[in-house]
Amino acid sequence: MSTVAYAHLAFTDTGVPIIAGARTKVIEIAMDYVAHRWEADEIHRQHPHLSRGQIHSALAYYFDHHEEMDRQIAEQIAEVEAMRQESGPSAVLAKARQLGLRP
16 A cells, blocks of 8 residues: 655554644634635734745545535534533623624
């Protein structure tokens, strides 16, 4: 079985793909692509510390592993929603609504 090497990418000790030389996880770039439908140039504008080559490598990894990464993204969204439900209503938002600052 052949192994695919992705230029500009490295893996943490736990196997998480990251952009080499940066603290950015590949899943963060994938989420920008999935959630915002940003192409590489827009991702570069939003993350100017990353080169276009790094971004393209991250996207290539995502496209090659999209089913697994889409599942991870869905799990992260579910975790955030569960935390939101557990925490209950925001006191700050309630006060803002009282003051008519938020509909």
